[in-house]
Amino acid sequence: MFSVNTVIHQPGTFAKEQLDDSFDYKWPDEGLQAIPDWIYTSPEIYQREVKRIFHGPTWNFVALEAEIPDPGDFKRSYVGPTPVVVARDTDGSVHVFENRCAHRGAEFCRSQRGNAKEFVCPYHQWSYDLKGNLQGVPFKRGVKGEGGGMPKDFRNEDHGLMKLNVTRLHGVVFASFSREVEPIEQYLGPEILKDFEVVFKGRKLKLLGYYRNELPGNWKLYHENLKDPYHATLLHSFLVTFGLMVAGSKNGMIADASGRHGTLASAKPENVAAAVGEVKGEMRSYREDFKLADGRFLEYVREFDSPWSVTMQTIWPNLIVQRELNTLGIRHIVPNGPHSQIMLWTMFGYESDDEEMTRHRLRQGNLMGPSGFLGLEDNEAIKFVQEGLRRSPSDRGIVKLGGNTLGSTNAVIDEAAIRGMYAHYRQTMGL
Protein backbone atom coordinates (compact mmCIF):
# COMPACT_ATOMS: atom_id res chain seq x y z
CA MET A 1 0.00 0.00 0.00
CA PHE A 2 1.67 3.19 -1.12
CA SER A 3 0.70 6.61 0.11
CA VAL A 4 -0.27 7.62 -3.44
CA ASN A 5 -3.35 5.44 -2.97
CA THR A 6 -6.59 7.20 -2.27
CA VAL A 7 -10.00 5.64 -1.94
CA ILE A 8 -11.51 8.27 -4.22
CA HIS A 9 -9.95 8.32 -7.70
CA GLN A 10 -7.17 5.80 -7.46
CA PRO A 11 -4.19 6.38 -9.78
CA GLY A 12 -5.11 5.55 -13.37
CA THR A 13 -8.68 6.83 -13.11
CA PHE A 14 -8.23 9.91 -15.29
CA ALA A 15 -7.51 10.31 -19.01
CA LYS A 16 -4.40 12.33 -18.13
CA GLU A 17 -2.91 9.22 -16.59
CA GLN A 18 -3.58 7.01 -19.57
CA LEU A 19 -1.96 8.99 -22.38
CA ASP A 20 0.04 6.83 -24.79
CA ASP A 21 2.21 7.56 -27.81
CA SER A 22 -0.83 8.50 -29.90
CA PHE A 23 -1.28 11.65 -27.79
CA ASP A 24 0.11 14.91 -29.19
CA TYR A 25 2.75 15.89 -26.63
CA LYS A 26 2.96 19.53 -27.66
CA TRP A 27 4.48 21.88 -25.09
CA PRO A 28 2.19 24.86 -24.32
CA ASP A 29 2.62 28.00 -26.43
CA GLU A 30 3.78 29.99 -23.36
CA GLY A 31 7.07 28.09 -23.65
CA LEU A 32 9.09 27.67 -20.45
CA GLN A 33 6.73 29.89 -18.47
CA ALA A 34 4.28 26.97 -18.45
CA ILE A 35 4.67 23.31 -17.57
CA PRO A 36 2.11 20.88 -19.01
CA ASP A 37 0.59 18.44 -16.50
CA TRP A 38 1.26 15.45 -18.76
CA ILE A 39 4.98 15.43 -17.93
CA TYR A 40 3.93 14.37 -14.43
CA THR A 41 1.08 12.02 -15.26
CA SER A 42 1.73 10.20 -18.55
CA PRO A 43 3.07 6.63 -18.44
CA GLU A 44 4.49 7.16 -21.95
CA ILE A 45 6.52 10.17 -20.82
CA TYR A 46 7.73 8.25 -17.78
CA GLN A 47 9.02 5.42 -19.97
CA ARG A 48 10.75 7.92 -22.22
CA GLU A 49 12.42 9.51 -19.16
CA VAL A 50 13.73 6.16 -17.98
CA LYS A 51 15.17 5.45 -21.42
CA ARG A 52 16.58 8.86 -22.31
CA ILE A 53 17.49 10.25 -18.88
CA PHE A 54 18.11 7.53 -16.28
CA HIS A 55 19.41 4.96 -18.79
CA GLY A 56 20.86 7.66 -21.04
CA PRO A 57 24.11 9.65 -20.92
CA THR A 58 23.77 10.76 -17.28
CA TRP A 59 25.73 9.98 -14.11
CA ASN A 60 23.44 8.43 -11.50
CA PHE A 61 24.34 8.34 -7.82
CA VAL A 62 24.58 4.77 -6.49
CA ALA A 63 26.60 4.82 -3.25
CA LEU A 64 28.96 6.60 -0.90
CA GLU A 65 32.31 4.85 -0.67
CA ALA A 66 31.96 5.06 3.12
CA GLU A 67 29.12 2.53 2.80
CA ILE A 68 31.43 -0.04 1.19
CA PRO A 69 34.85 0.65 2.73
CA ASP A 70 36.31 -2.88 2.63
CA PRO A 71 36.94 -5.46 -0.10
CA GLY A 72 33.82 -7.58 -0.58
CA ASP A 73 31.48 -4.89 0.80
CA PHE A 74 28.35 -4.46 -1.27
CA LYS A 75 25.12 -2.47 -1.34
CA ARG A 76 21.81 -2.84 -3.17
CA SER A 77 21.09 0.31 -5.12
CA TYR A 78 19.24 1.72 -8.14
CA VAL A 79 19.94 3.53 -11.39
CA GLY A 80 16.64 5.16 -12.20
CA PRO A 81 14.14 2.45 -11.32
CA THR A 82 16.61 -0.34 -12.15
CA PRO A 83 18.00 -2.41 -9.25
CA VAL A 84 21.79 -2.69 -9.25
CA VAL A 85 24.51 -3.96 -6.92
CA VAL A 86 27.50 -1.82 -5.97
CA ALA A 87 30.49 -3.93 -4.88
CA ARG A 88 34.09 -3.32 -3.89
CA ASP A 89 36.54 -5.85 -5.31
CA THR A 90 39.64 -7.19 -3.53
CA ASP A 91 41.78 -4.69 -5.48
CA GLY A 92 39.75 -1.77 -4.08
CA SER A 93 37.95 -1.02 -7.34
CA VAL A 94 34.19 -0.38 -7.26
CA HIS A 95 31.83 -2.15 -9.65
CA VAL A 96 28.15 -1.68 -10.46
CA PHE A 97 26.07 -4.32 -12.19
CA GLU A 98 22.42 -5.17 -12.62
CA ASN A 99 20.84 -7.11 -9.77
CA ARG A 100 19.60 -9.68 -12.25
CA CYS A 101 21.06 -13.11 -12.81
CA ALA A 102 22.25 -13.57 -16.40
CA HIS A 103 20.55 -16.97 -16.44
CA ARG A 104 16.83 -16.54 -15.69
CA GLY A 105 16.70 -13.01 -14.33
CA ALA A 106 16.40 -13.57 -10.60
CA GLU A 107 17.23 -10.55 -8.42
CA PHE A 108 19.94 -12.45 -6.60
CA CYS A 109 21.17 -9.86 -4.07
CA ARG A 110 18.54 -9.56 -1.35
CA SER A 111 20.36 -7.75 1.50
CA GLN A 112 20.58 -3.97 1.71
CA ARG A 113 24.27 -4.21 2.52
CA GLY A 114 26.83 -6.84 3.41
CA ASN A 115 30.15 -8.42 2.68
CA ALA A 116 30.67 -11.30 0.26
CA LYS A 117 33.43 -13.18 -1.53
CA GLU A 118 31.15 -13.80 -4.49
CA PHE A 119 27.48 -13.51 -5.44
CA VAL A 120 25.54 -16.73 -5.85
CA CYS A 121 22.08 -16.69 -7.39
CA PRO A 122 19.93 -18.78 -5.05
CA TYR A 123 17.81 -20.21 -7.88
CA HIS A 124 20.37 -22.33 -9.82
CA GLN A 125 23.52 -21.26 -7.98
CA TRP A 126 25.25 -19.48 -10.80
CA SER A 127 28.10 -17.58 -9.19
CA TYR A 128 29.66 -14.21 -10.02
CA ASP A 129 32.79 -12.48 -8.77
CA LEU A 130 32.83 -8.99 -7.25
CA LYS A 131 33.28 -7.47 -10.71
CA GLY A 132 30.13 -9.20 -12.01
CA ASN A 133 31.91 -11.84 -14.09
CA LEU A 134 30.28 -15.27 -14.33
CA GLN A 135 32.42 -17.72 -12.35
CA GLY A 136 30.56 -20.98 -12.06
CA VAL A 137 27.58 -22.77 -13.62
CA PRO A 138 26.61 -25.98 -11.75
CA PHE A 139 26.55 -29.06 -13.97
CA LYS A 140 27.90 -27.01 -16.84
CA ARG A 141 28.83 -30.21 -18.67
CA GLY A 142 25.71 -32.13 -17.61
CA VAL A 143 25.79 -35.44 -15.77
CA LYS A 144 28.02 -38.25 -16.96
CA GLY A 145 26.06 -40.82 -18.93
CA GLU A 146 22.94 -38.65 -19.12
CA GLY A 147 24.14 -35.79 -21.26
CA GLY A 148 22.58 -32.36 -20.83
CA GLY A 149 24.66 -29.36 -19.83
CA MET A 150 25.56 -26.21 -21.73
CA PRO A 151 26.39 -26.32 -25.45
CA LYS A 152 30.12 -26.74 -26.13
CA ASP A 153 30.49 -23.15 -27.30
CA PHE A 154 29.09 -21.66 -24.06
CA ARG A 155 31.69 -19.27 -22.65
CA ASN A 156 31.37 -17.80 -19.13
CA GLU A 157 32.89 -14.53 -20.44
CA ASP A 158 29.83 -13.99 -22.63
CA HIS A 159 27.34 -14.41 -19.78
CA GLY A 160 28.41 -12.12 -16.97
CA LEU A 161 26.10 -9.66 -15.28
CA MET A 162 25.15 -6.50 -17.18
CA LYS A 163 27.89 -4.08 -16.05
CA LEU A 164 27.52 -0.33 -15.83
CA ASN A 165 30.01 2.45 -16.42
CA VAL A 166 31.31 3.61 -13.00
CA THR A 167 33.02 6.78 -11.81
CA ARG A 168 34.02 8.03 -8.38
CA LEU A 169 34.41 11.59 -7.18
CA HIS A 170 35.63 12.45 -3.65
CA GLY A 171 34.07 9.31 -2.17
CA VAL A 172 30.80 9.44 -4.12
CA VAL A 173 30.07 6.63 -6.60
CA PHE A 174 28.10 7.27 -9.79
CA ALA A 175 27.07 4.81 -12.49
CA SER A 176 25.76 5.07 -16.02
CA PHE A 177 24.24 2.75 -18.60
CA SER A 178 26.01 4.93 -21.17
CA ARG A 179 29.65 4.62 -22.24
CA GLU A 180 29.47 8.01 -23.96
CA VAL A 181 28.72 10.16 -20.90
CA GLU A 182 31.35 12.87 -20.27
CA PRO A 183 33.78 12.74 -17.31
CA ILE A 184 32.03 13.52 -14.01
CA GLU A 185 33.76 16.87 -13.35
CA GLN A 186 32.69 18.06 -16.78
CA TYR A 187 29.20 16.59 -16.27
CA LEU A 188 28.74 18.60 -13.05
CA GLY A 189 30.37 21.78 -14.35
CA PRO A 190 32.52 24.18 -12.29
CA GLU A 191 29.57 25.98 -10.63
CA ILE A 192 28.23 22.76 -9.10
CA LEU A 193 31.59 21.10 -8.47
CA LYS A 194 32.59 23.95 -6.17
CA ASP A 195 29.93 23.36 -3.50
CA PHE A 196 30.07 19.57 -4.01
CA GLU A 197 33.73 19.72 -3.03
CA VAL A 198 32.97 21.77 0.08
CA VAL A 199 31.09 18.74 1.43
CA PHE A 200 33.18 15.87 0.08
CA LYS A 201 36.71 16.81 -0.96
CA GLY A 202 39.43 15.52 1.34
CA ARG A 203 36.97 14.48 4.05
CA LYS A 204 36.33 10.95 5.27
CA LEU A 205 32.66 10.44 5.97
CA LYS A 206 31.17 8.82 9.04
CA LEU A 207 27.78 7.22 8.34
CA LEU A 208 25.05 8.18 10.78
CA GLY A 209 22.23 6.17 9.23
CA TYR A 210 19.37 5.90 6.78
CA TYR A 211 15.81 7.07 6.19
CA ARG A 212 13.65 5.62 3.43
CA ASN A 213 10.28 6.86 2.29
CA GLU A 214 7.86 6.70 -0.58
CA LEU A 215 6.81 10.11 -1.78
CA PRO A 216 3.59 10.21 -3.79
CA GLY A 217 4.73 12.72 -6.38
CA ASN A 218 6.55 12.69 -9.69
CA TRP A 219 10.37 12.62 -9.32
CA LYS A 220 10.83 15.95 -11.13
CA LEU A 221 8.80 17.74 -8.47
CA TYR A 222 11.61 17.10 -5.99
CA HIS A 223 14.15 18.75 -8.29
CA GLU A 224 11.80 21.66 -8.83
CA ASN A 225 11.30 22.08 -5.10
CA LEU A 226 15.02 22.60 -4.58
CA LYS A 227 15.30 24.92 -7.57
CA ASP A 228 12.51 27.01 -6.06
CA PRO A 229 13.83 29.43 -3.43
CA TYR A 230 10.39 31.12 -3.41
CA HIS A 231 8.75 28.24 -1.49
CA ALA A 232 11.54 28.03 1.06
CA THR A 233 10.77 31.39 2.60
CA LEU A 234 7.01 30.85 2.61
CA LEU A 235 6.25 27.20 3.36
CA HIS A 236 8.89 26.53 5.99
CA SER A 237 8.14 28.36 9.22
CA PHE A 238 11.41 27.12 10.67
CA LEU A 239 13.52 28.77 7.99
CA VAL A 240 11.62 31.99 8.32
CA THR A 241 11.27 32.24 12.09
CA PHE A 242 14.88 31.39 12.82
CA GLY A 243 16.31 33.34 9.91
CA LEU A 244 17.84 30.30 8.23
CA MET A 245 16.60 31.56 4.92
CA VAL A 246 14.81 34.85 4.54
CA ALA A 247 13.96 36.78 1.41
CA GLY A 248 16.20 39.81 1.40
CA SER A 249 19.18 38.19 3.14
CA LYS A 250 22.05 36.68 1.16
CA ASN A 251 20.76 33.85 -1.01
CA GLY A 252 21.65 32.36 -4.35
CA MET A 253 20.30 29.92 -6.88
CA ILE A 254 23.23 28.60 -8.85
CA ALA A 255 22.77 26.50 -11.98
CA ASP A 256 25.29 24.82 -14.27
CA ALA A 257 25.55 25.82 -17.93
CA SER A 258 23.13 23.08 -19.04
CA GLY A 259 20.51 24.06 -16.45
CA ARG A 260 20.01 20.50 -15.22
CA HIS A 261 21.93 20.81 -11.91
CA GLY A 262 21.46 23.43 -9.23
CA THR A 263 22.62 24.70 -5.86
CA LEU A 264 20.14 26.47 -3.64
CA ALA A 265 22.38 28.46 -1.32
CA SER A 266 21.84 30.81 1.55
CA ALA A 267 23.88 32.53 4.20
CA LYS A 268 22.40 32.81 7.68
CA PRO A 269 22.24 36.51 8.51
CA GLU A 270 24.22 37.69 11.54
CA ASN A 271 21.18 39.57 12.81
CA VAL A 272 18.12 37.41 12.24
CA ALA A 273 15.63 39.81 13.79
CA ALA A 274 16.70 42.66 11.51
CA ALA A 275 16.60 40.46 8.40
CA VAL A 276 13.16 39.10 9.24
CA GLY A 277 11.82 42.49 10.32
CA GLU A 278 12.10 43.86 6.78
CA VAL A 279 9.92 41.23 5.12
CA LYS A 280 7.81 39.53 7.77
CA GLY A 281 4.59 41.16 6.62
CA GLU A 282 4.70 39.05 3.43
CA MET A 283 5.20 35.76 5.24
CA ARG A 284 2.23 34.15 6.93
CA SER A 285 4.37 31.39 8.40
CA TYR A 286 6.49 33.84 10.43
CA ARG A 287 5.88 33.29 14.16
CA GLU A 288 7.19 35.94 16.46
CA ASP A 289 6.14 34.00 19.56
CA PHE A 290 8.00 30.81 18.65
CA LYS A 291 11.11 30.45 20.80
CA LEU A 292 13.01 27.19 21.13
CA ALA A 293 13.18 25.68 24.61
CA ASP A 294 16.41 23.94 23.56
CA GLY A 295 18.34 26.31 21.32
CA ARG A 296 21.29 23.93 20.75
CA PHE A 297 19.38 22.40 17.87
CA LEU A 298 19.83 25.36 15.52
CA GLU A 299 23.38 26.37 16.45
CA TYR A 300 25.69 26.71 13.48
CA VAL A 301 29.26 25.51 13.84
CA ARG A 302 31.24 27.19 11.06
CA GLU A 303 33.15 24.20 9.76
CA PHE A 304 33.37 24.98 6.04
CA ASP A 305 35.32 27.43 3.95
CA SER A 306 32.20 28.73 2.20
CA PRO A 307 30.16 31.92 2.25
CA TRP A 308 27.03 29.76 2.45
CA SER A 309 25.59 28.21 5.60
CA VAL A 310 23.20 26.14 3.50
CA THR A 311 23.70 24.50 0.11
CA MET A 312 21.10 22.13 -1.31
CA GLN A 313 22.43 20.62 -4.52
CA THR A 314 20.25 18.97 -7.13
CA ILE A 315 22.45 16.76 -9.27
CA TRP A 316 20.64 15.49 -12.31
CA PRO A 317 18.94 13.10 -12.42
CA ASN A 318 18.86 11.34 -9.06
CA LEU A 319 20.95 12.99 -6.34
CA ILE A 320 20.42 15.69 -3.73
CA VAL A 321 23.36 16.76 -1.58
CA GLN A 322 22.19 18.39 1.61
CA ARG A 323 24.32 20.75 3.68
CA GLU A 324 21.84 22.51 5.96
CA LEU A 325 23.96 24.19 8.66
CA ASN A 326 25.70 21.15 10.16
CA THR A 327 23.30 18.44 9.09
CA LEU A 328 24.68 16.60 6.09
CA GLY A 329 23.27 13.93 3.87
CA ILE A 330 22.38 12.76 0.45
CA ARG A 331 19.01 11.85 -1.00
CA HIS A 332 18.88 9.24 -3.70
CA ILE A 333 15.77 9.54 -5.87
CA VAL A 334 14.36 6.30 -7.27
CA PRO A 335 11.57 7.09 -9.75
CA ASN A 336 8.59 4.83 -9.18
CA GLY A 337 6.18 5.48 -12.05
CA PRO A 338 4.70 8.88 -12.92
CA HIS A 339 3.01 9.35 -9.54
CA SER A 340 5.60 8.23 -7.05
CA GLN A 341 9.24 8.24 -6.09
CA ILE A 342 11.25 6.41 -3.49
CA MET A 343 13.60 8.60 -1.51
CA LEU A 344 16.65 6.99 0.08
CA TRP A 345 18.42 9.24 2.58
CA THR A 346 21.93 8.62 3.88
CA MET A 347 22.93 10.92 6.71
CA PHE A 348 26.57 11.40 7.61
CA GLY A 349 29.17 13.42 9.47
CA TYR A 350 32.95 13.28 9.26
CA GLU A 351 35.40 10.83 10.79
CA SER A 352 37.09 13.79 12.46
CA ASP A 353 33.90 14.66 14.43
CA ASP A 354 34.12 14.27 18.20
CA GLU A 355 31.17 12.86 20.13
CA GLU A 356 29.61 16.26 20.78
CA MET A 357 29.77 17.21 17.08
CA THR A 358 28.09 13.91 16.16
CA ARG A 359 25.32 14.60 18.67
CA HIS A 360 24.93 18.11 17.32
CA ARG A 361 24.47 16.72 13.80
CA LEU A 362 21.95 14.17 15.12
CA ARG A 363 19.96 16.88 16.92
CA GLN A 364 20.01 19.11 13.85
CA GLY A 365 18.89 16.13 11.79
CA ASN A 366 15.40 16.93 13.09
CA LEU A 367 15.21 19.51 10.31
CA MET A 368 15.37 16.94 7.52
CA GLY A 369 14.06 13.52 6.55
CA PRO A 370 10.47 12.22 6.49
CA SER A 371 9.89 13.59 10.03
CA GLY A 372 12.03 16.68 9.64
CA PHE A 373 10.57 20.11 10.25
CA LEU A 374 11.51 21.08 6.68
CA GLY A 375 11.50 17.60 5.15
CA LEU A 376 7.94 16.64 6.06
CA GLU A 377 6.52 19.93 4.78
CA ASP A 378 8.19 19.37 1.39
CA ASN A 379 6.80 15.83 1.21
CA GLU A 380 3.30 17.06 2.06
CA ALA A 381 3.44 19.92 -0.48
CA ILE A 382 4.71 17.64 -3.27
CA LYS A 383 1.94 15.16 -2.57
CA PHE A 384 -0.63 17.97 -2.79
CA VAL A 385 0.80 19.05 -6.15
CA GLN A 386 0.65 15.53 -7.62
CA GLU A 387 -2.96 15.10 -6.50
CA GLY A 388 -3.92 18.43 -8.03
CA LEU A 389 -2.20 17.67 -11.32
CA ARG A 390 -3.65 14.20 -11.53
CA ARG A 391 -7.26 14.88 -10.72
CA SER A 392 -8.07 18.27 -12.22
CA PRO A 393 -9.00 18.86 -15.88
CA SER A 394 -6.85 22.03 -15.97
CA ASP A 395 -3.72 21.20 -17.89
CA ARG A 396 -0.73 23.32 -16.90
CA GLY A 397 1.15 25.15 -14.16
CA ILE A 398 2.90 28.49 -14.48
CA VAL A 399 6.49 29.44 -13.68
CA LYS A 400 6.60 33.14 -14.46
CA LEU A 401 8.49 34.57 -11.48
CA GLY A 402 11.48 36.46 -12.83
CA GLY A 403 10.13 36.49 -16.36
CA ASN A 404 11.92 34.53 -19.06
CA THR A 405 15.36 34.18 -17.54
CA LEU A 406 16.95 30.73 -17.25
CA GLY A 407 19.34 29.25 -14.70
CA SER A 408 21.23 31.14 -12.00
CA THR A 409 19.69 34.01 -10.08
CA ASN A 410 20.37 36.00 -6.94
CA ALA A 411 16.68 36.70 -6.42
CA VAL A 412 14.66 34.49 -4.09
CA ILE A 413 11.35 35.36 -5.73
CA ASP A 414 12.39 33.74 -8.97
CA GLU A 415 11.75 30.52 -10.91
CA ALA A 416 14.62 30.85 -13.38
CA ALA A 417 16.29 27.61 -12.27
CA ILE A 418 13.09 25.60 -12.83
CA ARG A 419 12.79 27.06 -16.34
CA GLY A 420 16.48 26.28 -16.95
CA MET A 421 15.95 22.66 -15.92
CA TYR A 422 13.02 22.32 -18.30
CA ALA A 423 14.98 23.86 -21.16
CA HIS A 424 17.43 20.97 -20.74
CA TYR A 425 14.64 18.43 -20.20
CA ARG A 426 12.75 19.40 -23.35
CA GLN A 427 15.91 18.99 -25.39
CA THR A 428 16.68 15.55 -23.96
CA MET A 429 13.09 14.39 -24.25
CA GLY A 430 12.42 15.82 -27.71
CA LEU A 431 9.48 17.86 -26.39
Added chain:
Amino acid sequence: MYPGYDMTPPDPRETRELRLEIEEFHADYCWTLDCGDVERWPDYFADDAVYRITARENADAGLPVGLVYADSKAMIRDRAFAIKHTQMYAPRSMQHFVSNVRVLEAKGAAIKAQSNYLLLQTLVEGPTTIHQAGRYYDSFVRAGGRLLLKERQCVYDTVLIANDLVLPV
Protein backbone atom coordinates in the same frame (compact mmCIF):
# COMPACT_ATOMS: atom_id res chain seq x y z
CA MET B 1 17.15 -6.89 20.30
CA TYR B 2 18.47 -3.48 21.25
CA PRO B 3 21.72 -2.72 23.10
CA GLY B 4 21.05 -2.16 26.79
CA TYR B 5 17.80 -4.14 26.55
CA ASP B 6 19.28 -7.57 25.92
CA MET B 7 19.32 -8.80 29.53
CA THR B 8 17.61 -11.96 30.78
CA PRO B 9 14.24 -10.75 32.07
CA PRO B 10 13.05 -11.59 35.59
CA ASP B 11 10.38 -14.28 36.07
CA PRO B 12 7.22 -12.58 34.68
CA ARG B 13 5.17 -13.88 37.62
CA GLU B 14 7.22 -11.62 39.88
CA THR B 15 6.70 -8.48 37.79
CA ARG B 16 3.00 -8.75 36.96
CA GLU B 17 2.03 -5.70 38.91
CA LEU B 18 4.74 -3.61 37.28
CA ARG B 19 3.73 -4.88 33.84
CA LEU B 20 0.18 -3.78 34.54
CA GLU B 21 1.46 -0.35 35.56
CA ILE B 22 3.48 -0.07 32.35
CA GLU B 23 0.45 -1.12 30.29
CA GLU B 24 -1.53 1.63 31.98
CA PHE B 25 1.26 4.07 31.14
CA HIS B 26 1.10 3.04 27.46
CA ALA B 27 -2.68 3.42 27.41
CA ASP B 28 -2.44 6.98 28.77
CA TYR B 29 0.45 7.94 26.51
CA CYS B 30 -1.36 6.64 23.42
CA TRP B 31 -4.64 8.23 24.43
CA THR B 32 -2.92 11.61 24.66
CA LEU B 33 -1.43 11.24 21.18
CA ASP B 34 -4.49 9.67 19.57
CA CYS B 35 -6.63 12.55 20.86
CA GLY B 36 -4.30 14.96 19.08
CA ASP B 37 -3.24 16.51 22.39
CA VAL B 38 0.40 16.58 21.32
CA GLU B 39 1.35 19.42 23.65
CA ARG B 40 0.73 17.09 26.62
CA TRP B 41 3.02 14.45 25.09
CA PRO B 42 6.21 15.87 26.74
CA ASP B 43 4.61 15.32 30.17
CA TYR B 44 5.41 11.61 29.88
CA PHE B 45 9.16 12.25 29.85
CA ALA B 46 11.82 12.99 32.47
CA ASP B 47 13.81 16.23 32.03
CA ASP B 48 16.92 14.51 30.67
CA ALA B 49 14.97 12.04 28.55
CA VAL B 50 16.20 10.59 25.26
CA TYR B 51 13.61 9.95 22.55
CA ARG B 52 14.46 8.48 19.18
CA ILE B 53 12.51 6.92 16.33
CA THR B 54 14.69 4.94 13.98
CA ALA B 55 14.54 2.19 11.37
CA ARG B 56 15.47 -1.31 12.37
CA GLU B 57 18.33 -1.25 9.85
CA ASN B 58 19.93 1.60 11.80
CA ALA B 59 19.36 -0.05 15.17
CA ASP B 60 20.82 -3.35 13.94
CA ALA B 61 23.89 -1.66 12.44
CA GLY B 62 24.46 0.52 15.51
CA LEU B 63 23.87 3.69 13.44
CA PRO B 64 22.75 6.57 15.68
CA VAL B 65 20.49 8.59 13.36
CA GLY B 66 16.90 9.27 14.35
CA LEU B 67 13.92 10.10 12.20
CA VAL B 68 13.18 12.03 15.37
CA TYR B 69 16.09 12.56 17.75
CA ALA B 70 15.75 14.36 21.06
CA ASP B 71 18.13 14.26 23.99
CA SER B 72 16.23 16.57 26.31
CA LYS B 73 12.63 17.10 27.35
CA ALA B 74 13.02 20.65 26.04
CA MET B 75 13.63 19.28 22.53
CA ILE B 76 10.55 17.08 22.86
CA ARG B 77 8.59 20.17 23.90
CA ASP B 78 9.88 22.13 20.88
CA ARG B 79 8.74 19.39 18.56
CA ALA B 80 5.32 19.24 20.19
CA PHE B 81 4.92 23.01 19.81
CA ALA B 82 6.05 22.94 16.17
CA ILE B 83 3.65 20.13 15.27
CA LYS B 84 0.76 21.88 16.97
CA HIS B 85 1.39 25.43 15.82
CA THR B 86 3.79 25.85 12.92
CA GLN B 87 4.11 22.73 10.75
CA MET B 88 2.17 22.37 7.49
CA TYR B 89 0.63 18.94 6.90
CA ALA B 90 -2.65 17.44 5.81
CA PRO B 91 -5.16 16.57 8.55
CA ARG B 92 -4.88 13.01 9.81
CA SER B 93 -5.85 10.81 12.69
CA MET B 94 -3.66 8.21 14.32
CA GLN B 95 -4.28 5.19 16.51
CA HIS B 96 -1.61 3.40 18.49
CA PHE B 97 -1.88 -0.22 19.60
CA VAL B 98 0.69 -1.43 22.10
CA SER B 99 1.01 -5.05 23.11
CA ASN B 100 3.38 -7.87 24.16
CA VAL B 101 4.71 -5.84 27.08
CA ARG B 102 7.71 -7.54 28.68
CA VAL B 103 9.38 -6.27 31.82
CA LEU B 104 13.12 -6.64 31.25
CA GLU B 105 14.48 -5.19 34.47
CA ALA B 106 12.89 -4.17 37.75
CA LYS B 107 15.66 -3.42 40.21
CA GLY B 108 14.50 -0.64 42.51
CA ALA B 109 14.28 2.57 40.51
CA ALA B 110 15.67 1.07 37.28
CA ILE B 111 12.82 -0.21 35.15
CA LYS B 112 13.21 -1.41 31.61
CA ALA B 113 10.54 -2.82 29.33
CA GLN B 114 9.94 -3.73 25.73
CA SER B 115 6.66 -3.69 23.77
CA ASN B 116 5.38 -4.00 20.24
CA TYR B 117 3.49 -1.12 18.65
CA LEU B 118 1.28 -0.73 15.65
CA LEU B 119 0.47 2.73 14.34
CA LEU B 120 -2.57 3.24 12.11
CA GLN B 121 -3.02 6.40 10.05
CA THR B 122 -6.13 7.74 8.38
CA LEU B 123 -5.94 10.63 5.91
CA VAL B 124 -8.76 12.57 4.31
CA GLU B 125 -9.97 10.36 1.40
CA GLY B 126 -7.46 7.69 2.37
CA PRO B 127 -8.00 4.18 3.62
CA THR B 128 -6.83 3.47 7.16
CA THR B 129 -3.32 2.08 6.75
CA ILE B 130 -0.69 0.46 8.93
CA HIS B 131 1.70 3.36 9.03
CA GLN B 132 4.32 1.73 11.15
CA ALA B 133 5.01 -1.52 12.98
CA GLY B 134 7.73 -1.37 15.58
CA ARG B 135 9.00 -1.90 19.09
CA TYR B 136 9.42 0.37 22.05
CA TYR B 137 12.51 -0.07 24.18
CA ASP B 138 11.73 1.91 27.32
CA SER B 139 13.57 2.95 30.47
CA PHE B 140 11.39 4.39 33.21
CA VAL B 141 12.03 6.36 36.35
CA ARG B 142 9.58 7.05 39.13
CA ALA B 143 8.72 10.64 39.97
CA GLY B 144 6.01 11.54 42.46
CA GLY B 145 4.64 8.01 42.35
CA ARG B 146 4.21 7.87 38.57
CA LEU B 147 6.34 6.43 35.81
CA LEU B 148 8.21 8.75 33.45
CA LEU B 149 10.22 7.83 30.40
CA LYS B 150 13.93 8.35 30.76
CA GLU B 151 14.47 6.76 27.39
CA ARG B 152 12.17 5.65 24.60
CA GLN B 153 13.70 4.07 21.52
CA CYS B 154 11.07 3.44 18.84
CA VAL B 155 12.53 0.95 16.38
CA TYR B 156 10.33 0.36 13.35
CA ASP B 157 10.28 -2.56 10.90
CA THR B 158 8.35 -0.67 8.21
CA VAL B 159 11.14 -0.16 5.68
CA LEU B 160 9.50 2.51 3.53
CA ILE B 161 7.63 5.25 5.32
CA ALA B 162 4.48 6.25 3.45
CA ASN B 163 5.47 9.84 2.63
CA ASP B 164 6.21 11.06 6.13
CA LEU B 165 5.74 10.56 9.85
CA VAL B 166 4.34 13.77 11.24
CA LEU B 167 3.03 12.91 14.69
CA PRO B 168 4.98 11.21 17.46
CA VAL B 169 4.99 7.46 18.01
